[in-house]
Amino acid sequence: MTTPLLSLTWTDEVTGRQGFLVIDRLVRGVSSGGLRMRPGCTSEEVAGLARGMSLKEALHYDPEARYVPLGGAKGGIDCDPRDPEAYGLLVRYLRTMRPYIESFWTTGEDLGLTQEVVDRAAAEAGLVSSVQAVYPLLDDEAGARRRLADAFAVEVDGIGLDELVGGCGVAESVLTALDRAGVPRWRTRVAVQGLGTMGGATARFLTRAGLTVVAVADIKGTIANPAGLDVESLLAARDAYGTIDRAALRRGDRELPGEAWLSVEAEVLVPAAVSYVIDASNQGRVTARWIAEAANMPVRPDAEEALAARGVTVLPDVVVNSATNAWWWWTLFGDIGASADEAFAHTRRSMRALTDLTLARAEADGTTPRAAAHAIAEDRLPVIAERFGRHR
Template identity: 85%
Template sequence: MPSPLLSLTWTDHVTGRQGFLVVDRLVRGVASGGLRMRPGCTLDEVTGLARGMTMKEALHYDPANRYVPLGGAKGGIDCDPRDPEAYPLLVRYLRAMRPYVESQWTTGEDLGLSQDLVDRAAAEAGLVSTVQAVYPLLDDEAGARRRLADAFAVEVDGIGLDQLVGGCGVAEAALTALDRAGVPRGGTRVSLQGLGTMGGATARFLSRAGLTVVAAADLKGTIANPAGLDVERLLTARDAHGTVDRSALRPDDLELPGEAWLSADAEVLVPAAVSYAVDASNQAQVTARWIVEAANMPVRPEAEALLAARGVTVLPDVVVNSGTNAWWWWTLFGDVGADAEEAFAYTRRSMRALVELMLTRARTDGTTPRAAAHAIAADRLPLIARRYGWYR
């Protein structure tokens, strides 16, 4: 793998904590990728995420779209987002990274950070917007910014569209795999790790599609019910970090240890929280047929090889969770409007086509879905480069 274009480690002068920025690749001078905050975040982790963003962007390349994929980047801060120092640390990080956000790096929420919080900190750091680097690429900047602002103001059942569209994409990826395998949705069980933005929305879309969510893990442990959890009840009882108030549980809901989501009796597992959740030591607990990576890098490579050897299919993050990023740009560039049904329909159509392409390529090449996704991205990157030039 080639080295990233830019790799930075920043040390906060107040707390001594570190933050990172990696720009893997630029397209038309700009790269896209979220900002995460978690204790133990490392430069290697951010580097891998930035490379994944390069692939996510390339996978959604359609020459007919107004949206032209950007390069890949990622930011990370080594801090617990619940720490009292977390917000001022975020502001100082963004202030330090301001030259890059203004000119090269478009960013937004990721693990541990909400978009509202990132936007507030960015304003305090003196930034116009966390996506201002892309503004020079827009034909009508004022109209595009207004369209994105309008889209972020849309709510569905009290939840912002921006918090739902990624989960819509994850759910569609899972449903595409089930449909290809001829597995009926009714009676198919799902277990999730994480009920935050991505996990909560995924649970909602899958349950509304007829699947049964039997387990969901948060910071306090796993909530389970073999007969099915009341997803809407749990989502209503979440705090800002996706932790469910246990007083909202029904009498027959079970409280199990945190790792119990992994071994739940379910056909579909959705790791939607942290990276590296499934490793070589715990993958043996998995009895599901599919793992759908809503989080970034939740399955370690050595675990994926062992899972594949016993017939467990991993649908990779570079495809599965790419809907949020793509929706931002579809909206900003004008491929979709500020309308929930239009956004969901476009996301479903795009994700289904991409997952179908990936699974067909995997079958044809005799490889895993991840290898197939990487091969598709490798095919598309030169097309983008020929059209817009190389920036390495």
Template identity: 80%
Template sequence: MTTPLISLTWTDHVTDRQGHLVIDRLVRGVASGGLRMREGCTLEEVAGLARGMTMKEALHYNAEDPSVRYIPLGGAKGGIDCDPQDPRAYGILVRFLRAVRPYVETMWTTGEDLGLSQDIVDRAAAEAGLASPVQAVYPLLDDEAAARRRLADAFAVEVDGIGLDELVGGCGVAESVLVALDRAEMAYEGTRVSVQGLGTMGGATARFLARAGLKIVAVADVKGTVANPAGLDVDALLAARDSYGTVDRAALRHDDVELAGDAWLSVDAEVLVPAAVSYAVDTVNQAQITARWIVEAANMPVLPEAEKLLARRGTTVLPDVVVNSGTNAWWWWTLFGDIGADADEAFTYTRRSMRALIGQMLARAEADGTTPRAAAHAIVADRLPAITERFGWYR
């Protein structure tokens, strides 16, 4: 990867908290990437996430099918160093968006990420004087008014009381797990899964995997790990969580047990799904893992050195740049008009796209004798020159 096109750090004059924006690459003058808020967020972290967004966009580039309307964008990311539950957090968010308003207006399309929900981002963006956090993409649309209505309608769709926008990413993560099981000729029924984080991504992933017949044996939140080797009642846990993904322990059944916060790593399970924070699996705690697969629903949850150690012990990591790319792609599939504001259409399109992409990555890894992450990087390396040749570096 090259040096980012734009990298900046902002300091809030009220609280001295810092925010970061990295635009890694522009395609057609626009870059895509969410805005996160967490205590300890750094410029280095945001830069890594922005590079990941460049890869996610390139992985969904399809030059062969002329019917596809969504042409992937460049990659970017924003991050604010603040606990989202801090009473000052919303004011910091608004001031950050005011400070970077010229970038949002012209080149950076953003949305929810770790610590921030879409409704909060939308409200803060309006208060900062922005028409929309994705307004930079509007000039690329054939019919802006129709596209905006379609996206708004899609955000209004609910399935079992959960917003479609909260479900599509988990649908993509779940499909990634199912492709890995299919290639290994393992049955869905009885395959055990442990999930770290029951927020938007983790909750939706657990929901889809449970409906596919897999057994969710552990979930972790800020209070600790809830486990049951016989399988947890996922729907009950989802119904009992707050807006931060924390489960009300009053909803637990008599045979559910509460364990330490890091116990999700070591429970007996074939699949681990880190779906919360970055850097969750390091060189020390990786030794607790016995799972066959780690499927990265969160961004950068497994440190590179930890991944090498895991690979030596036979644990395969399915990388975030592919696995969790469905949320970002769904926005653009909907806005550009490849799909409508319909849940069944969204899930079908997401499953088909992710199944093809995961299958291509795993086939490349097998052919090259390398890891899925290295295979994903190789696919991106093949596609970026084609994107550059077609669109240039900045336009």
């Protein structure tokens, strides 16, 4: 991994907890990357995520589009978001990071934090917006901000559009892989770990595409049904953290231990919660043909190597879960309007093209999809730097 442009560690004077910010690189003086809050978050983790953001931004570079990819960054706070001290800690972190957010770090929701909470805390910390650093790059700032606000107000079946586009992108990546392999959707079973924003939307889109979700896992354990789960009822029964009320289970639904989702009979696994959940010690339990990384860095490198040797394809996070970030910028820069139909159509088209390109490159190079995606991004980074200046 290359050395990031900036890496800092902050210690909260009130609680003694730590927060981190890593700016991997800047493009036109600005970087993009969400803010996560989880117990055990480390600076090394945040650095890896920031590098991943640089790659995601580069993968979505289209010289004909209004949206110009930014640099990569990430923030992290070592705290359980359910902790009573979490919100005050978040406000103090944002207040400390205010100069960076005002100048060159655009951020938003990530693991453990919703955009609503980030926005509320940002306002309390004295910020205009968590993405205000990008405003000077806009041709019509007022119109762009209004368009993004309108897009965030859009709901589809009672769920905010901003909570759905990421899962739409994950689902499209999975569908592209299935189509390339000639695997019928109706014969494809899916297990999802994490039924929060990303996992829940992914389960919904895959179900509506004709796949069968046979297992979902949350903090309480795994819920499984080989005949298929009622995804909509489970989504309606989850709390703000993606934990499912077990009263919503139907006859035939079984409660299993937490890691059971790894080894259920399914063709596709979707880790959509925390990082590092599949490692060398448990990868042997995986029987699926594909793993779609809806979460950031859920598969450790040594596990991925062993999985590849067994014929399991990992669809990498830098491709699979990149639609949420891209949707923000497609909307803000004006490539799409504040419309669910436009958002989903553009997301599907872009994610299908990117996934197809990645899988084709992997086949041509004889490498993994992750290596192929990184190669594509590394090809584009110098092109972006040449066009907009070398800010790293």
